[in-house]
Amino acid sequence: MIGSPRSWREKPQRxxxxxxxxxxxxxxFFPPRxxxxxxxxxxxxxxxxxxTGVVETFTIIEVAPSGFTDEAPYAxxxxxxxxxxxxxxxxxxxxxxxxxxxxxVRLEFRKVTEDGASGILHYGYKFVLA
Amino acid sequence: xxxxAVIGVGMNKWGELWNDSHRTIWTDAALKAIEDAGVDxxxxxxxGCMSGGLFVGQxxxxxxxxxxxxxxxxxxTRVESACASGGLAFRLAYMxxxxxxxxxxxxxGVEKMTDVDGAAATYALSTAADQEYExxxxxxxxxxxxxxxRVHMSRYGTTQxxxxxxxxxxxxxxxxxxxxxxxxxxxxxxVMNSPAVADPLRLLDCSPITDGAAAAILVPLDKVxxxxxNTPVRIAASAHATDTMALHDRGDIAAIESTARAAEKAYxxxxxxxxxxxxxxxxxxxxxxxxxxxxxxxLVEKGQGGAAAESGLTALSGKMPVNPSGGLKSKGHPxxxxxxxxxxxxxxxxRGNSDKRQIKDAHWALAQNMGGTGASSLVHIxxxxx
Numbered sequence: 001m002i003g004s005p006r007s008w009r010e011k012p013q014r015x016x017x018x019x020x021x022x023x024x025x026x027x028x029f030f031p032p033r034x035x036x037x038x039x040x041x042x043x044x045x046x047x048x049x050x051x052t053g054v055v056e057t058f059t060i061i062e063v064a065p066s067g068f069t070d071e072a073p074y075a076x077x078x079x080x081x082x083x084x085x086x087x088x089x090x091x092x093x094x095x096x097x098x099x100x101x102x103x104x105v106r107l108e109f110r111k112v113t114e115d116g117a118s119g120i121l122h123y124g125y126k127f128v129l130a
Numbered sequence: 131x132x133x134x135a136v137i138g139v140g141m142n143k144w145g146e147l148w149n150d151s152h153r154t155i156w157t158d159a160a161l162k163a164i165e166d167a168g169v170d171x172x173x174x175x176x177x178g179c180m181s182g183g184l185f186v187g188q189x190x191x192x193x194x195x196x197x198x199x200x201x202x203x204x205x206x207t208r209v210e211s212a213c214a215s216g217g218l219a220f221r222l223a224y225m226x227x228x229x230x231x232x233x234x235x236x237x238x239g240v241e242k243m244t245d246v247d248g249a250a251a252t253y254a255l256s257t258a259a260d261q262e263y264e265x266x267x268x269x270x271x272x273x274x275x276x277x278x279x280r281v282h283m284s285r286y287g288t289t290q291x292x293x294x295x296x297x298x299x300x301x302x303x304x305x306x307x308x309x310x311x312x313x314x315x316x317x318x319x320x321v322m323n324s325p326a327v328a329d330p331l332r333l334l335d336c337s338p339i340t341d342g343a344a345a346a347i348l349v350p351l352d353k354v355x356x357x358x359x360n361t362p363v364r365i366a367a368s369a370h371a372t373d374t375m376a377l378h379d380r381g382d383i384a385a386i387e388s389t390a391r392a393a394e395k396a397y398x399x400x401x402x403x404x405x406x407x408x409x410x411x412x413x414x415x416x417x418x419x420x421x422x423x424x425x426x427x428x429l430v431e432k433g434q435g436g437a438a439a440e441s442g443l444t445a446l447s448g449k450m451p452v453n454p455s456g457g458l459k460s461k462g463h464p465x466x467x468x469x470x471x472x473x474x475x476x477x478x479x480x481r482g483n484s485d486k487r488q489i490k491d492a493h494w495a496l497a498q499n500m501g502g503t504g505a506s507s508l509v510h511i512x513x514x515x516x
Contacts, residue, residue: 010262030263031262031263056281056378056383057277057278057280057281057383058277058280059269059272059273059274059276059277059280059328059329059330059331060326060328060329061268061269061270061273061328062325062326062327062328062329063270063272063327063328064268064270065249065252065253065256065265065268065270066249066252066253067268068268071268074268076267076268076269076273076277077277078277078377078378078383086378086379087263087378088263088264088267088269088376088377088378089267090267090268096329101280101281101284112266112267112268113266113268122266124266124267126267
């Protein structure tokens, strides 16, 4: 279960893919941070993530955690976006056994999980083959 | 800073300990360490525990366990760094003795993982990863290590069989360890044919869910004779490093940089290099973890970790034995206890007390304990004194 403040707090990232771009050195953080680990700057501007990228690595989850058991097997990968940011997310609508490192993918807005029959629906991003 | 020695260690038979509670498992190991050391008091104690709250609904462990040990009102401190909690508890005990603040300090670790079902245990363990940006998307710990394994396999040619050979080697070692949870031998074929958990990792590539505890007594080296007749084991180095919490934020996701950084500091403190070591205990939470750990420690070249178990290099009889205890894979992995149990094995080996798995003429040994996907690492180096 994920409480509602904890859920809506992340909406700028999960619904709008908002990252923080360091005003000092242009490094992009997703999710945004308060201080840049590269240059120490504390000022950032909002920048929307690139929405295409490549599969840097992936796995096929056979034994799934609570909330995901109905979906297994499913693919989860680390995607390197075209702006250099890396994110972890599911790679949906594919045959997991046919996925390859370096596959091109694009981001889509999807439902990720839900808290039971009457709980919060958690939306966010997944990737599909481009 | 004073030189610090370990003069006593204790642990119990690990496994699914239905009849024993979190507090009795821990107290049993602590009493064994105190008895082994022969001390009549403890000045301060540290307990490594990843998640008393999620596994047994109990926090405030420093006070509770000092009370259980009958040692109140001594300071009792609970330490958490995920699966590296035990290693960190050991380091803090080392620092307290080295600083001169206390003379006899108990370092310990415990986890009672089987009071909850598999799904709850999986959830508790997943809190060692980034909840909002990793776990939210349905990734598991085997899944995170599987993603590291896939890059390692793609880049260096590491094979499924090489992963399996790590498990086969550690179960062979564990079959000689009376405290091991799963002391049965397994073949590489059995590992490769076990059910898939998170491709490319199979069930037998993964360490188990375990109840267990371990403890050690640390004192200043120059006061050892006041407290015990035991031959002390000197702590030659203690180092700790961190890395990004999320695996996807790492520059190289097929390497354990925090271990490499901690190892570099530890070798410098001890004044030795990896070639001087007689053996190591490393954090093989998954088979790929041991492969990446021995690379980060400089025991083999980067990319050569996969060949090490297959060639026999890291076998008990090899040139660089790794995990003579059976490792997390066979001995078990009660997460908070693991880092201290590595010390238990090393101290017994350096004393010559390891029976059928004794490594001859062992002089220098290293323990590597890590949390999460390597967001934290502890490296300790030990020296036998004659």
